């Protein structure tokens with residue numbers, strides 16, 4: 001019999017499954033998504049988290065994959081307010097990983113899944129938990145594959161809309177700002193200068209662009225008016241376009257092409273799509289649909 005069923009294969013569930021499997025506990029980890037989530041989402045791995053990963057024997061994989069996002073450029077309207085770089089701290093005995101690492105969340109999850117596989121455990125995708133009931137043996141869990149699994153313990157790591165939490169009648173601490181909408185996109189943007197810098201445009205129309213570590217790929221975060229009907233690729237283009245035209249050093253090219261992009265589930269890099277200077281390319285339809293599903297709204 002399985003000792004522990006971990007529900008949800010995000011960073012929380014994967015880390016827990018690694019810790020348990022390393023201790024020799026028999027563990028299953030299920031996720032209702034058909035495959036690994038491809039979005040960049042959480043982008044910063046903090047020093048203390050790196051210490052946890054060190055304990056799991058994977059800090060070196062994170063150090064090799066991530067980078068320290070040092071440079072930031074801040075704009076207001078058409079003006080550049082600041083362009084600064086934060087120095088990197090040196091490791092010490094008490095702070096072995098002194099700097100936060102930039103790394104898209106899909107990569108964090110990939111490294112954790114690989115570590116879990118080292119312990120002989122694989123994520124069971126396409127396997128959601130529907131319901132569960134405590135019994136003498138622990139918990140009997142109904143999976144949406146039709147399986148009924150008897151386990152000693154069930155752990156809910158199933159995110160903000162957790163089925164496990166709701167089923168247990170537990171409250172979600174915190175609050176949701178219903179009128180705050182954010183559009184988050186992983187996109188190939190050509191013509192955006194200063195490709196090593198996080199770019200922040202302040203004001204009512206806040207916009208952030210962070211380089212994603214692969215040539216031309218950026219994480220774009222835009223505020224969306226509450227009354228806007230649907231976050232869409234068109235809206236993303238409208239917000240990105242003017243911001244490639246800021247008056248800046250000569251390296252800024254006034255050309256732009258935006259193509260929404262999601263990495264394939266196995267984490268291989270997408271080939272960079274060729275750009276046409278001076279023309280915008282319409283984003284593909286499929287990623288836009290996923291964008292709506294996965295990255296819209298507060299609390300996402």
Ligand SMILES: Cc1cc2nc3c(=O)[nH]c(=O)nc-3n(C[C@H](O)[C@H](O)[C@H](O)COP(=O)(O)OP(=O)(O)OC[C@H]3O[C@@H](n4cnc5c(N)ncnc54)[C@H](O)[C@@H]3O)c2cc1C
Nearest residue numbers: 008010011012031032041042043044128129158159163300
């Ligand atoms: C725009 C944005 C930026 C962010 N930036 C950062 C950042 O810089 N640093 C940071 O640390 N965090 C950041 N976060 C937050 C980060 O993405 C989350 O904290 C993180 O994903 C939470 O991990 P988790 O494993 O707890 O849950 P999730 O990643 O939500 O994983 C839960 C998993 O459970 C699965 N699941 C749900 N219900 C069921 C069910 N019934 N049965 C089986 N499986 C189920 C889901 O498919 C999902 O894979 C950001 C988030 C967003 C949206």
